[in-house]
Amino acid sequence: MGSLKNDENPQLQTSKVSYEPLLYVNGVRRVLPDGLAHLTLLEYLRAKLIMGHSTFFGAKGIGLTGTKLGCGEGGCGACTVMVSSYDEKSRKCFLKMFFQTLCYQCLLSTSIFCRRNACDYSGRIGKLQESLYICALNMKSLQESMAQAHGSQCGFCTPGFVMSMYALLRSSQTPPSEEQIEECLAGNLCRCTGYRPIVDAFRVFAKTNDMLYTGISSVSPEEAKSICPSTGKPCSCNSNNVNDKCVVGDNRYKATSYDEVDGTKYTEKELIFPPELLLRTATPLSLTGFGGLMWYRPLTLQHALDLKAKYPDAKLIVGNSEVGIEMRLKRLQYRVLVSVTHVPELNVLNVKDDGLEIGAAVRLSDLLSVLRKVVTERDVHETSSCRALIEQLKWFAGTQIRNAASIGGNICTASPISDLNPLWMAVGANFRIIDSKGNSRTTLAENFFLGYRKVDLASSEILLSVFLPWNKRFEYVKEFKQSHRRDDDIAIVNAGLRIHLQETSEIWVVADASIAYGGVAPCSLSAKKTKDFLIGKVWDQNLLQDALKVLQNDIILKEDAPGGMVEFRKSLTLSFFFKFFLWVSHQLDGVKESIPASHLSAMQPVHRPTITGSQDYEIMKHGTSVGSPEVHLSAKLQVTGEAEYADDIQLPLNGLHAALVLSRKPHARILSIDGSEAMSSPGFVGLFLAKDVPADNKIGPVVYDEELFATDYVTCVGQVIGVVVADTHENAKTAARKVNVKYEDLPAILSIKEAINAGSFHPNTEKCLIKGDVDQCFQSGQCDRIIEGEVHIGGQEHFYLEPHSSLVWTLDGGNEVHMISST
Template sequence: KLTLLHYPANACLIPICSLYGAAVTTVEGIGSTKTRIHPVQERIAKCHGTQCGFCTPGMVMSIYTLLRNHPEPTLSQLTDALGGNLCRCTGYRPIIDACKTFCKVSRKEHIFEYIFSSMKQNEEEFLPLDPTQELIFPPELMTMAEKQPQRTRIFDGDRMTWISPVTLKELLETKVKYPQAPVVMGNTSVGPDVKFKGIFHPVIISPDGIEELSVVNYTDNGLTLGAALSLAQVKDILANVILKLPEEKTQMYHALLKHLGTLAGSQIRNMASLGGHIVSRHPDSDLNPLLAVGNCTLNLLSKEGKRQIPLNEQFLRKCPSADLKPEEILISVNIPYLRKWEFVSAFRQAQRQQNTLAIVNSGMRVFFGGGDGIIRELSIAYGGVGPTTICAKNSCQKLIGRRWNEEMLDAACRLILDEVSLPGSAPGGRVEFRRTLIISFLFKFYLEVSQILKRMVSGTDHALPFPVLGNADPKQLPQDPVGHPIMHLSGIKHATGEAIYCDDMPAVDRELFLTFVTSSRAHAKTVSVDLSEALSLPGVVDILTEEHLHGINSFRLLTKPEKLLSTDEVFCVGELVCAVIADSEVQAKRAAQRVKIVYRDLEPLILTIEVMSSKVGPEKQISVKQERPSNSKWLPKNRGFAAALVHIYLDGSVLVTHGGIEMGQGVHTKMIQVASRELRMPLSNIHLRGTSTETVPNANISGGSVVADLNGLAVKDACRTLLKCLEPIISKNPGGTWKDWAQAAFDESISLSATGYFRGYESNMNWETGEGRPFEYFVYGAACSEVEIDSLTGAHKNIRTDIVMDVGCSINPALDIGQIEGAFIQGMGLYTIEELNYSPQGVLYTRGPNQYKIPAICDIPTELHVSLLPPSQNSNTLYSSKGLGESGVFLGCSVFFAIQDAVSAARQERGLFGPLKLNSPLTPEKIRMACEDKFTKMIPRDEPGSYVPWSVPI
């Protein structure tokens, strides 16, 4: 019987050819404002789980897929489903709130029990989730799957051929015909290589639905899993096996599950296959070290027959004698049960807990044969410490026959450090940290096994925490539109995928596209720039250079002018050299790669502020006289004003336009609330048009946390102007409706349009004496955080954070709390995770999500409480509110200082009481190396200058 499988996938990775016969569901397909919205879309919007909305479609589809498979999911399933999604704005808490309304927990208690009453959403107010009303699988595809003859499908392109065999025989024949062609299942390994490394495969083989590749066999010795099973399927299979078998047999499966829970995100795990993960043999693979120590074997097949090879160090090093032959394919993997007195553990440490490659990982296994504690077998393998997975085979051999005690541990650490060596210039850097992890993992394994041997249960591993919701002061809300937690005006459009972003806008007629060519040197003289090849490409219109911008080749905001294009001398990697203009974005980027620049490196390389300051130090400066007082040079002019335009239509509806730009902060929503209060009409009557210079010209910049503050006063001014004009009309018919009043005003030729303007706050600051008040208000906040650290690995857990923020009288508490939480999580990432790594040549390594990590849902505090401080005074601001923005970013440093205190406590336990200097971001590497112990002292150190480091501190 055919079964339907629902799974999320990365659109940027999954090949179109692999979707033959599949039904692809997108966020636009499950619901829209034009038909009906899906409960997932509604709840994520109503629970304020969207700000800029860029991540919202992905969040919606991850939750939707989870609900198709599990209509009443558990909290752990929810965390797992969202592990591959990232959000920069919300801090994740409101997204979790939306998800929890579908969980079993939410049936017993209201999801917003910690939030003041006006922010509560009764479950009855949500659209019900009815599985019978979901999209059905297209009948024509079902018929095709049941009745269409199975035969190999071939898709021919201009440069590549995609072959999808549907039987094992056809697969083997295809592999004989194209022995060098890669076998692709999820495209999670080959895809990035093609896109980022330029590797070209003229033929790709992708098996489709071959039963022999998806087997699940239980034998007397272990479990056999098909190579085509996705990692998500393997995870589910292992979870079921653990429930059925004795615990002593399933330790290996427990360890695999531990790594599968943190390996990538659910989208990748649903695409990537077990066989592909193994055969790719990436040096930082999480599963291969564990499978290698577990005596696993690989079942291979070719036209010549079957054979079996061990998954050992020789295979992982791609030794010809232990590798697959070109015409062979991996059919399945045998994972043995463990014996009594045999123990296995898995370890990994990464920049964040989930969805990131490990810095170092390890699999360790020991077999005693009895309760005497004498080592009979020992296997240890590491990932992330070499070009391949490294097995400490010689060290393990020397430890056989030793008793499991501290003397053995000390000897094992020294043996392994000698065998598993890491050069000072190793790719990836963090060399001393990685050396320390090698033996720290061994110590953790020693402790775990020792506790089991003593019939003690180790409590080191816990399920990922689930956040508690925020709270705020219940006295905050007045009984009018201002002060209510109104849903983000664009929330539904974000959730349905209908919101239009720049990339969604179609090109206009004769539109051109520009791509910059940037410097590849940190400090160099440009010898020559050859544009000929780039200009010869079709679609290229011109290439802009410094010569074209003579006299205007600079830009500035508040600082001194800076060159826009530099074709003479460059001072950093990434400096703009020239710009290619073409009729399409693709052609512009392609031509930019064809611009040939010859440099002559100059000394010194400009990598630090100190070096840069030597280039522009006092001896390099010249004196410039200005006709301005020196103490006012930083006072910007023409800032702090705002304008708005408000129309009333004959049907009683209102259209508001203003000069602020909606970036997710909810300024449009707040402007409607302002108009609703001033005009004393329902929110449903008021509409807002997107910001445009056609309606509000010469608008101020949107930034500095003052957009709603300033534009709200302009909207207020316009509304009051209209009300003043309409006072005679309203006084004649006080019981009338806005439709009546608008018609009456129209009949009497009274204007139903008004502009509003706010000139900015007046400063009474005397800059000469330093007395007075330079600004109308300040935003204050405080945060207290509690953390735990693992002094052996450098990992930390955010247990609880309490935030109090002074926002005056909040116009929209839901939006303001969202800004506070999002800013705090950003700050937490800034101070603990988000590290920039530069090469010795000044190239930034951390340029994308694979290298630069931001907080994920697993990194937020287990408990997060936000309170809004009751306003202590009325001000001249908009309804006594304060502009907020993401001013709470700095509060993330409370996590930094909590970790610093924890590190100090760990050091004091070891008798280290001296001064401690820790720089942000406080990454696992810095935490671990600051917790000095015998292991940090045991590792070898490289003499400075004896090697070229992979990265340099900036």
């Protein structure tokens, strides 16, 4: 056991705690008022007036609604902002893109660039055409490029895309590659435009033609005249030859170099950081928020530990990507939050003789950079674990999350599908833990995960650091992850596998092994029986078959295991091991010869080439615009963030918010609805049910066969029963949850199979598509192959971007009703 000195901490004295956190937004200095620690950065940026609680009623927000609220959990990128921070050691300014729905608190004392709402772009498009695609540091070029390439349709995701690309270009020392551009956009979702025109819009900034950036060309000057909007490569789009493969009706895509604009090379550009923040000495911060929330930002480990001693239930936060979701979406209440982003001991990244020491607050993107450096500097055999971590991090969330989320946060959340925890277990990582008295201990990652989101940490303890040992000779580590889509998706099953082999008498014997899986149990799980079985065995084809049999009985998934897809998940555990066996064998002399050629593809790493696509069309112009590709009228507003959506409209001071009372039952009779608890909820104004609907409660697009508010029965979870109105949206949602609906459960039909069995169909809706005589075809004996089976296709939930919202106001004493609604 080690120990840290536990002096009386002077920083706990409130007199030393600053109450003036500063923020620069688009170059404008902002002092954050106390009382808002519950807000997300997005809420602060978007609101003109922050309303709702007496202590900060009417506090000023900024009203920058160009930054959007989409998913609210870090998955869509609509809320992307660029944040710059200054590194004291290197004396350099760094820019990163962040998601901001959850991390208001984490960004204090930084400088933020978000989409300008009142941007001077509008009205100047004509003038700007000449400089299109020229200056990568100029956001206007990006915005224009996006508009000209038809990269926005509904436009809701557009500001997020522009910010992501801007952050990449602004922080790149060299022109980005096409791969880097696609990687940087992986955390941004679009629901209607499609990605091709978006990628096309940004691809023109990629390093496809050196001359554009350095004056040294790989293509002839003639060829380099213009850049194709579809391929991003020099081509002859600008010729008026309508038979060309890619046809663009004007000469917008001129190849011009950034150098030509202001003579500055990529490598020489200076990043701006507000001088006031450079000169400011960091102070510990303490802020309060709604509902008695206390938020601290200590600057020393001792202060953080003292806070933990004082408030044992305090939640440590770094990226807030998990805690934010718990508090906002799962409605968990934490009274004390301690942001440890600035504690030096938690931010170490030390390359040592025996391994890498990684502070618990180190962000995933910083770890990735160091790992990439380490693999170039150390012996190859030492860095097998590093390479496995690099590969796994590649498929881990979007850049915005990786820039915010920490190693410690991922470990301590102990998600059963964490991508890194099985790897920490497999590589033999050690976790260093420290308690509020300064006592420290270490534990193997393998022993740290105890159950569903349960880890070996007492309430007085925090995770200090992770130690990743270098690999020995003939020690091999590999990562695996299977998810629905490659980028930015959570795993169905993932794994970390390690084997250490020793050569004796020209055969390879297993000296040590470690096999850990995620997505197969309530927490990351070691295949201990398989490990014990492997140790001491000869690594050859026979071992593979025997090991697979042991593994099959080692990782057991019950038929009703949460997450479903049991057979598929079981097969993944085996196939990962199979691939690992092939991969390791391929590295070894003597064994690789025995691998059949047909198996070799199983160990190929996934490589997805960059997206290419082109749209061929002929320009047949009729009149002013018919038949030719025109930038649509809203594009200018959308790419600058000026387009106004229902959610962007600022409410009048006395405006009220509504939240729906939703059914929690799939099929039930409503016995009673009691609104008394809701009525005593803060800010409550009114509860409206079916009986309060003045006109007909029956609605429907064509046939009025649905109820606006359910009266006697509910037939699905989420069916609307009523609406609560309150002074703020938060208060309305809280009160709506307090409406007590009593139900009598009725049998629910939840699958097609159950519906068939119960004969439960809407009448006259049977549809059958038949071509030819199917029965005769099967019986004829002339079919090459007959494949029989059943296919079940579940519903796919839409990943919502624009929030469903409406703004309603009345005039003339209620005789005239105005309404703005999202589509």
